[in-house]
Amino acid sequence: MRTLLVAAATCAAAGLLLSGPARAAPSTPQTGLSDVMGGDQPLLTCVVPAIREGVVASLRSFHRAMARCADRFWAGRFAAAGLAYSPPQVTITTGSDSVCGKITSSGAHYCPEQRTIVIRIMKQDLRDPFRMNMAHSVAHEWGHHVQQLTGVLDAQSALYWPASSSARTLLSHRLEMQAECFAGVFYNAALESIKPGIEWEDWIDAVRRAEESEIHGKPKNLAFWQDRGYRGGATGFCNTWTATKTKVT
Known part of the structure; x- marks a missing residue:
């Protein structure tokens, strides 16, 4: 199987923690998510178009369709x-x-301040527009928006600013892995509509073998949390804030 561009697809918020100290926050940023947005949910039917290689307009249409799908899912949750x-x-x-x-x-x-997801179409995307990579650009960043709406970003920021360098790295990893888990929760309902072009187990294996990111942490842990969200289908499975260090480094 060819190498997938998982590292690019999971790129997180540039400047996510650069807006200055936030208000006082709880000791962990979970803020009650364990008890909400869970339970049985029907499969989500979304119309996500095919991608034409080398065509920017086609990729834009795909990302817009993915955004509509993610919006419907999270609005419902x-x-x-x-x-x-x-x-x-x-x-x-x-x-x-x-x-x-x-x-x-x-x-x-x-x-976060503008509550805006920015998708950058790269030359590599035009040459090799693999659907699941493209889909994950939207799903992961929507996970950060969920964190914004539920107070997780503010709580994480309040912990981040007084922390040591090593503690900041760990907080960053916890934030990114929760966004991965939220993406998995979304896939639990929407994957069939996305038509990812790859079996779930193969996708998770590709995530596990991606290049390591200082911001995101070890690929094996990113794969663990994305798979946990997918199999659990609820945000209560995504509490990275009290997980052991070995699961988020």
Whole structure:
């Protein structure tokens, strides 16, 4: 099986922690998520178009369709939990600028202050537009938006600023792995509609074998949390904040 571009697909929010100290927060950023947005959920039917290799407009259409799918899913989950929900803005670009500054890495990022997901279409995406890589750009960053809406980002930021360098790295890993888990929760309902072009077990194996990221942590743990969200199908399975260090480094 060819090497998948998982590392690019899971690129997280550039500048996620650069907006300054937040208000006082709980000792962990979970903020009650263990008890909400869970339970049985029907499969989500979304229309996600085919991607034409080398065509920017085709990739834009795919990402827009993925955004509509993710929005429907999370709006439903928030409503079922009795929580307020608002969708993020979604910007799709081929350039290196975004509403929260330069895109310093490939893939996608989330701008928390602007509540905007920025998807960057790269040359590699045009040459080899593998559906699951493209889908994950949206699913992972929507996970950060869920963290924003539920107070997790503010709580993490409050813990981050007074922390040591090593503690900050661990907090970053916990944040990214929870976003991976939230993506898995979404896939539990939407994967069939996405038509990923790869079996789930093969995808998770590809995530496990991706290049390690200082921000995200070890690929094997990213794979663990994404798979946990997928198999659990609820945000209560995504409490990375009290997980042992070995599961989030």
